[in-house]
Amino acid sequence: MFEALAAAIRAEQPVAIAEIVEGPEDMLGAKLLVLPGTPPRVLGSFGDADLDRVVTRDVHGELASGLTATRHYGLHGEARENDVSVFIESFAPPPRMIIFGAVDFTAALAKVAKILGYRVTVCDARPVFATRARFPMADEVVVAWPDRHLAEVGADLGPRDAVCVLTHDPKFDVPAIVAALTTRVGYLGAMGSRRTTEDREDRLREAGVDEAGLARVMGPIGIDIGARTPEETAVAVCAEIISLRTGRDAPSLRDSEGPIHRDLVVTRETP
Amino acid sequence: MKEVLVDIERWRREGKKVALARVVALEGSGPRLPGATMAVSEAGEVAGSVSGGCVEGAVVAEALEVLAGDGRPRLCTFGYSDAEAFSVGLTCGGTIRVFVEPLDW
Numbered sequence: 001m002f003e004a005l006a007a008a009i010r011a012e013q014p015v016a017i018a019e020i021v022e023g024p025e026d027m028l029g030a031k032l033l034v035l036p037g038t039p040p041r042v043l044g045s046f047g048d049a050d051l052d053r054v055v056t057r058d059v060h061g062e063l064a065s066g067l068t069a070t071r072h073y074g075l076h077g078e079a080r081e082n083d084v085s086v087f088i089e090s091f092a093p094p095p096r097m098i099i100f101g102a103v104d105f106t107a108a109l110a111k112v113a114k115i116l117g118y119r120v121t122v123c124d125a126r127p128v129f130a131t132r133a134r135f136p137m138a139d140e141v142v143v144a145w146p147d148r149h150l151a152e153v154g155a156d157l158g159p160r161d162a163v164c165v166l167t168h169d170p171k172f173d174v175p176a177i178v179a180a181l182t183t184r185v186g187y188l189g190a191m192g193s194r195r196t197t198e199d200r201e202d203r204l205r206e207a208g209v210d211e212a213g214l215a216r217v218m219g220p221i222g223i224d225i226g227a228r229t230p231e232e233t234a235v236a237v238c239a240e241i242i243s244l245r246t247g248r249d250a251p252s253l254r255d256s257e258g259p260i261h262r263d264l265v266v267t268r269e270t271p
Numbered sequence: 272m273k274e275v276l277v278d279i280e281r282w283r284r285e286g287k288k289v290a291l292a293r294v295v296a297l298e299g300s301g302p303r304l305p306g307a308t309m310a311v312s313e314a315g316e317v318a319g320s321v322s323g324g325c326v327e328g329a330v331v332a333e334a335l336e337v338l339a340g341d342g343r344p345r346l347c348t349f350g351y352s353d354a355e356a357f358s359v360g361l362t363c364g365g366t367i368r369v370f371v372e373p374l375d376w
Binding site: 006009021068 | 273276279280293295296304305306346368370374
C-alpha cells in the first residue's frame with residue numbers, strides 16, 4: 001500500500017489515506033488508501049465492510065477539499081459514536097502558479113513560489129525570453145500568448161492556484177487578465193506602477209471587464225513592504241497570496257496610496 | 272510525507288525496518304499541522320519532522336521502541352500539560368498527538 005501511496009504522491013495525483021489511530025487495540029493502524037478516479041480505487045480494509053464504506057465516502061469529501069482531519073465513528077461506521085478515531089490525510093496535487101512575462105522579477109517569483117510548494121509555469125509569447133536556461137527553477141516554460149495558454153489550461157485552475165501577470169505591457173497583460181478572469185483561479189495579481197495600474201483598469205473596462213472582475217485583480221501586485229529588488233518583490237507577492245488565503249489583514253499595495261518605492265530612509269538610528 | 276519518501280525508499284532497499292510518526296492532532300499553538308511526518312530507520316536515521324524540534328528526540332525513542340518491540344502502533348501525546356512537559360514538551364504551549372507505527376504496509 002505504501003508503494004501505491006508514494007507513487008501517487010510523486011505523480012502529483014490526488015490520493016488520501018485513512019487510518020485508525022484510536023480504538024480497539026486490534027484495529028489500530030488499520031488503513032484504507034483511496035485513489036479517486038473512474039472508477040475510484042480503494043486499497044486495504046478496516047475489517048468491517050460498513051466502516052470501510054462510510055469512511056471511503058468521507059475520504060472522498062476530504063480529498064475534494066484537500067483537507068486533513070480526524071473523524072470519529074462507531075465500529076460499523078455509525079455517525080455520532082466514538083469507538084474509533086480515523087485520521088484522514090489528503091494529498092492534493094500541488095497548487096499551480098502561472099507567471100506571465102519572462103522578466104527579471106519572474107525568476108525570483110518562480111524561486112519563492114517553488115519554496116512554497118507551487119508547481120510553476122512561466123509563459124511568455126517571446127521565444128527569446130521564455131527559455132529553460134533563464135528559468136531553470138520553473139516546472140514548465142511555455143512560449144505562447146497568455147490568453148491562448150489559459151484557453152488550454154484555465155479550466156484546471158482553482159481556488160488554491162495563482163496567476164501573476166508581470167508583463168506590464170498592455171498588449172500582453174490585458175488579454176491575460178481577461179482570460180484569467182474566466183477561470184476559478186484564487187489569486188490574480190498584476191504588476192505595474194500606480195499609473196500602469198490605472199491605465200490597465202481603463203483598458204480592462206474597455207475590454208468588457210466589470211467592477212467585480214476588476215476587484216479580483218490585485219494590482220499593483222504584492223503587499224506594501226517597500227519591496228524593491230526582484231527577490232523582495234517576490235516575497236511581497238507571495239505574502240499577499242498567503243494573507244488572502246488565510247483572510248489576514250496584510251496591507252496590499254492595491255488598497256494603499258502613494259509611491260510604491262520611496263527614497264531610502266534611515267528607520268532606526270543608533271545612539 | 273513527500274519530503275521523506277526518498278529516505279524511506281533508500282532504507283527499505285538497504286533492508287532496514289522503518290517506522291513512521293505522523294502528527295494526527297494539534298491543540299493550541301504548534302509549529303506543524305496534522306500530516307507532518309517523520310520517518311525513523313531501525314539504525315536511528317531520521318527524516319522529516321513533527322514539530323519545531325521540541326519533541327523529535329522523544330518521537331525517535333518511541334519509533335525505535337516500536338521497531339524493536341512487538342510492532343504495535345501507538346498514539347503518543349506531547350504537550351505542556353504533560354507530566355514530562357519540561358523534558359519533552361512543546362515550549363509553545365500546544366499539545367500534539369503523534370501516531371507511531373512500523374512501516375510494514
